[in-house]
Amino acid sequence: MAEEEVKLFGTWASPFSRRIEVALKLKGVQYEYIEENLTNKSPALLNYNPVHKQIPVLVHNGKPVAESFVIMEYVDETWKHNPILPTDPYEKAMARFWAKYIDDKLWPAAKKVVVTKGEEQKGVIDEIEHKMKNLEGELKEKKFFGGESLGFLDIAANIIIWLLVAQEALGMDQILNEEKLPALHGWLQRLLDDAVFKECVPPKKRHLDFSKVKFGSSIASK
């Protein structure tokens, strides 16, 4: 079998590079992880992603792929066992539609929560709740968005964890409460219990401290 060289450029606190870690681990792909300092990007990163100069970048046998969903699809098509995307074209389309919804609509709203206050913030929270209700509609009674096991859309939805940590760091009520979003609430517990997935979230305390600094809270953690 040919020598396979897989490298992942990422950061510990980025949900986007964490997505790739989940995908690679689910497929049992051996890879070298390179932690980037985004305030001092390595020449390698700039060389591999000259267009966006961003992580994550996957480099497979010297060839770079950037953009988290593009990388995830590449991983799924290159290592075909344990598929992340459904095989049925319509189900695949639904997974891609909702993943795009998460990045294009839910994530920008989540970022707004931490930089708004008062009435404006309340409006953003309502917006997020509405969007998460849409996601609940897609989850329905399933264990995961991917069905019995976690898949593309579950991985894409990891940004919900980042939103919740940011809210906790700022002393806000958690938006994912059992009463308003029961299916998603249960889903999140299962996701965080999953043997592979739970290795691919930042350590809670470190993530909380990081969020507190990033979003300007002066309350020190104990």
Next chain:
Amino acid sequence: MGEEVKLFRSWSSPFALRIVWALEIKGIEYEAVFEDLSNKSPLLLQYNPVHKKVPILVHNGRPIAESFVILEYIDETWKQVPLLPEDPYERAMARFWAKFCDDKVLTSIWSAFIKQGKEQEEALVAAAENLKFLEKEMKGKKFFGGERIGYVDIVLGWLANLVSIFEEIVGLKIVDERKFPLLYSWMQDFAEAPIIRDNCPPRDKMIVKFKALLDAAIASSSSSSK
């Protein structure tokens, strides 16, 4: 075999046009349902409740929205005349560039058209930087897909007819032939391809529409400035 394919579109949506082109290139029979976006049909709202937009492809009663998602669905369902390459790395490159086209190229060129003053200047600079990447990616190929039109060509296809319309309305050069010779000749080749040429909204109607959009944007920006 009964196959029912409907495409909800508007007469001018460049996103819906992508789907028209894909269906035509693959020779897929379909019914076009033209929507008046100022008065959306109950069916549209039922088929795309999340975004309430076109395009929507409805295949045997099942709706799909978002042009990239629809294009991939079409390519996976009707395998003749493939739009995406077969090799996983080439597919990744096509998907990367398609996203770049919408996130960066389209956004900056739209801003260059619709904004004024300093915002317009900055958008033009951003557009030129983005176009440089595309120019490099052409690498002497006739189309981004190689010898024939593929996924990225379809996604970027709006550039071929809309940019000259924008340039005419605002009197500015956005895609300079001297700076972007490969891209410029791609625009000609793409626009002249029979399927594309036969499936483009009428230019005069487009000029009226986009001039009206620009006038409205200028009016609202001057009424809100002090």
